[in-house]
Amino acid sequence: MLSKILEEMEDIQRETIEQAQAGDIAAFERIYRAASGFVYSVALRITNNRQEAQEVAQDVFLKIYHNLKGFQFRSSFKTWVYRVTANTALNAYKKMSRDLNRRQDFDSIIDTQAVSVDTKKELADRQERDEQKSRLESLLNKLNPDQRAAIVLREIQGLSYEEISQALSININTVRSRLKRARQALLAASGGG
Amino acid sequence: MDCKKIQEIIMTDYIDGEASKTLREEIEAHLKICEGCRKFEQALRERVSEPLRKLEQVKPPEGVWQKIKGSIEEEQAEQYAPSFLERLLDFLRNSFPVRKPVFAFSTAISVILIALFFSVGPFHKQQLVKDYIEEKAEFMVSLNRSVNGDLERDLSFNTAIERYLF
Numbered sequence: 001m002l003s004k005i006l007e008e009m010e011d012i013q014r015e016t017i018e019q020a021q022a023g024d025i026a027a028f029e030r031i032y033r034a035a036s037g038f039v040y041s042v043a044l045r046i047t048n049n050r051q052e053a054q055e056v057a058q059d060v061f062l063k064i065y066h067n068l069k070g071f072q073f074r075s076s077f078k079t080w081v082y083r084v085t086a087n088t089a090l091n092a093y094k095k096m097s098r099d100l101n102r103r104q105d106f107d108s109i110i111d112t113q114a115v116s117v118d119t120k121k122e123l124a125d126r127q128e129r130d131e132q133k134s135r136l137e138s139l140l141n142k143l144n145p146d147q148r149a150a151i152v153l154r155e156i157q158g159l160s161y162e163e164i165s166q167a168l169s170i171n172i173n174t175v176r177s178r179l180k181r182a183r184q185a186l187l188a189a190s191g192g193g
Numbered sequence: 194m195d196c197k198k199i200q201e202i203i204m205t206d207y208i209d210g211e212a213s214k215t216l217r218e219e220i221e222a223h224l225k226i227c228e229g230c231r232k233f234e235q236a237l238r239e240r241v242s243e244p245l246r247k248l249e250q251v252k253p254p255e256g257v258w259q260k261i262k263g264s265i266e267e268e269q270a271e272q273y274a275p276s277f278l279e280r281l282l283d284f285l286r287n288s289f290p291v292r293k294p295v296f297a298f299s300t301a302i303s304v305i306l307i308a309l310f311f312s313v314g315p316f317h318k319q320q321l322v323k324d325y326i327e328e329k330a331e332f333m334v335s336l337n338r339s340v341n342g343d344l345e346r347d348l349s350f351n352t353a354i355e356r357y358l359f
Contacts, residue, residue: 004250005250025262025265028265029258029262036252036253036257037252039253041250041251053253054253054256054257057257058264061261062261065261151245155241155242155246156245156246156248160211176205176206179204183204183237183241183242184204186240187236187241190240190241
């Protein structure tokens, strides 16, 4: 059974897409209203950051808008949206992780030099924030970006193996293997398995 | 199939509903007789799959669409804004009005027709008359000069008094 968000994506009519291709911004807004739930949810679960997810959503729809004229209905529109969303969210997440690693390296240098009162307070705040995060979101953080994208598209969005393989441009056996490793890691992190 | 293989299938095709009917029946038959695999399947559903599937689906805040729309409108405005060259041509057109090609063409045709009219029409004959008169006038002047010259030569006796008077 399709989730409500996927049902909305299914409702996008070819006529609406053609109108948007002709530059009708009202038609493009209808596409946005129907697809933004999927795009934002995937972006949010992959990046685990609201600000970043909003930027990903904005980026995805501008990419769709710019490339809409070249869309020739050879593949389904929703598959194309899945692919653009997954790629954009994964790239944002990988960039964010690199930036975070650089920042953590910097933080560790500061920590070894002198731990001021303010830094201690910051650490306590961070721990508090970490504790407030939902258990599942923390679990998702334990996965590598590729496993994370596969599990988000399958478990949260309900895409089939075929759809995930198209969205991530990988073969079905790779989809299967990423899901298996992701679930093994989640099961182990949640206290068993 | 051994338990390891069964659990691999449980973690993928079985739990995701992608297994064929035969494979699903085979797994279900195994689960009935194997407590370890049954517990594994239950743990996977309860601790991983179900909680993830329950995560809320969220829509982005309205500000996201406003930013997208703003970017598109800005791009459209840039796309239709006149370039420097177009603005320069407009300025020149306004400063030095030039007729549009259709008027320029008709003007050129009119000029050619008028020129032809004056060169082969009645005015052309007037020009011939004028040329003829000028030619005759020059002839008369030259004739007069030569006559006067001849008279001077014919009537001169080259005397001292003539040289003194003339």
